[in-house]
Amino acid sequence: MAANVTLNSGGHQAKILMTGAEIANALEATTDATPDLVSTDNDVVHTGGCHCGAVQFVVMAPPVLQAVDCNCSICFKKQNRHFIVPKSKFKLMQGEDSLTCYTFNTHQAKHLFCKTCGVQSFYTPRSNPDGYGVMPHCLDQVTVEHIVVETFDGQNWEQTIQTSSIPTRSKVTQGKGDTKEAEKSNQ
Numbered sequence: 001m002a003a004n005v006t007l008n009s010g011g012h013q014a015k016i017l018m019t020g021a022e023i024a025n026a027l028e029a030t031t032d033a034t035p036d037l038v039s040t041d042n043d044v045v046h047t048g049g050c051h052c053g054a055v056q057f058v059v060m061a062p063p064v065l066q067a068v069d070c071n072c073s074i075c076f077k078k079q080n081r082h083f084i085v086p087k088s089k090f091k092l093m094q095g096e097d098s099l100t101c102y103t104f105n106t107h108q109a110k111h112l113f114c115k116t117c118g119v120q121s122f123y124t125p126r127s128n129p130d131g132y133g134v135m136p137h138c139l140d141q142v143t144v145e146h147i148v149v150e151t152f153d154g155q156n157w158e159q160t161i162q163t164s165s166i167p168t169r170s171k172v173t174q175g176k177g178d179t180k181e182a183e184k185s186n187q
């Protein structure tokens with residue numbers, strides 16, 4: 001079994017998680033026998049995955065996706081854009097064994113990616129440990145109407161998160177009224 005690899009990245013302790021238990025832990029609820037995915041008013045079923053096809057998932061989200069473009073140290077290098085959903089709206093259909101995970105600094109974000117093709121199609125963001133950040137460019141585009149991109153100043157993460165609506169996006173809102181409320185509060 002491979003041991004963890006510890007690297008030094010920009011003064012942060014970086015780590016590549018390699019054991020099956022650690023990957024399963026990063027995935028948490030996804031690999032459980034998840035019941036039907038939770039859907040709210042505008043959601044459609046999107047399918048997506050990595051480039052080689054090993055990792056495949058289903059995610060419930062509106063056809064118009066609200067993506068976050070973050071400029072923190074890793075998101076900038078990866079040009080990471082992602083939309084956030086509650087874990088109950090995401091299901092990994094295949095590829096758990098193909099995922100590996102990179103963490104650094106606070107180790108809260110779990111940067112999952114395919115160990116064959118290197119593509120990150122979803123991950124656990126630091127802002128939403130109870131949700132997933134899903135890459136809109138890794139969806140099968142047929143169900144995507146439009147992608148609205150907003151910027152997040154991840155260079156000043158601790159300050160930016162204070163006034164951001166992003167942490168609420170991994171909470172499930174049910175029913176028309178609730179969804180409308182959530183949309184309003186995001187503006």
Ligand SMILES: [Zn+2]
Pocket residue numbers: 050051052053054055114115116117118119
């Ligand atoms: Zn792949």
